[in-house]
Amino acid sequence: MILPESFYERKDVVKIARELIGKVLVTNFDSVKTSGIIVETEAYAGASDKASHAFGNRRTNRTEVMYAHGGISYVYLCYGIHHLFNVVTNVKDVPHAILIRAIEPLEGIEAMLERRGKEKLTPVLTAGPGAMSMALGILTRHTGLPLSGPDIYIEDRNINIRKADIISGTRVGVDYAAEDALLPYRFWLRDNKYVSKGKGL
DNA sequence: CAAACGATTTTCT
DNA sequence: GAAAATCGTTTGG
Numbered sequence: 208m209i210l211p212e213s214f215y216e217r218k219d220v221v222k223i224a225r226e227l228i229g230k231v232l233v234t235n236f237d238s239v240k241t242s243g244i245i246v247e248t249e250a251y252a253g254a255s256d257k258a259s260h261a262f263g264n265r266r267t268n269r270t271e272v273m274y275a276h277g278g279i280s281y282v283y284l285c286y287g288i289h290h291l292f293n294v295v296t297n298v299k300d301v302p303h304a305i306l307i308r309a310i311e312p313l314e315g316i317e318a319m320l321e322r323r324g325k326e327k328l329t330p331v332l333t334a335g336p337g338a339m340s341m342a343l344g345i346l347t348r349h350t351g352l353p354l355s356g357p358d359i360y361i362e363d364r365n366i367n368i369r370k371a372d373i374i375s376g377t378r379v380g381v382d383y384a385a386e387d388a389l390l391p392y393r394f395w396l397r398d399n400k401y402v403s404k405g406k407g408l
Numbered sequence: 409c410a411a412a413c414g415a416t417t418t419t420c421t
Numbered sequence: 422g423a424a425a426a427t428c429g430t431t432t433g434g
Contacts, residue, residue: 249415258415260430269430287428289416306415337416347429380415403416410434419425 289337
């Protein structure tokens with residue numbers, strides 16, 4: 208089933224980030240369906256999180272969509288090249304978001320290989336937020352779309368994930384956030400080949 | 409209006 | 422392991 212809006216509108220962004228592990232992210236652009244199991248996420252707790260674009264309730268054109276109610280997408284262009292896909296959570300005016308960092312490919316692998324210019328299926332295809340977005344065809348113009356479909360949505364397919372296999376740790380690429388860079392806001396599946404290496408660890 | 413920078417990935421040494 | 426690629430957003434004049 209497709210996750211309902213009530214799933215995203217809860218107030219504990221870290222808990223939602225953990226629960227997204229094992230769910231299935233699906234995109235359906237231009238009649239091409241691609242999907243994968245979410246194996247890595249990071250929580251960004253808005254106003255109180257120095258690593259978040261919305262730290263201190265900073266409000267700009269770019270971050271505006273984070274202040275909407277939960278259940279929509281937030282896509283941000285990083286380093287002028289990479290499109291990073293986030294899920295907006297919590298209620299209106301609370302800018303929480305979850306970065307989806309990696310998936311394990313399920314459907315539309317051929318299309319993903321073509322989008323990435325690859326020939327063989329390797330973890331590099333979708334390990335890492337920029338690579339994953341490109342494989343799924345996600346662009347900045349897809350920001351603000353509802354995650355209830357039809358273009359993009361997240362499903363619960365009752366994939367069995369053992370709680371003990373969900374590992375938490377520090378986030379990647381946010382060293383500048385001082386003490387907030389130490390928070391255990393990153394979650395991933397133990398021993399999964401598609402989890403990005405990040406910089407540390 | 410001009411300048412600096414980033415929630416990254418790829419490629420070269 | 423180190424450095425480049427590359428552009429929208431943000432910030433300062």
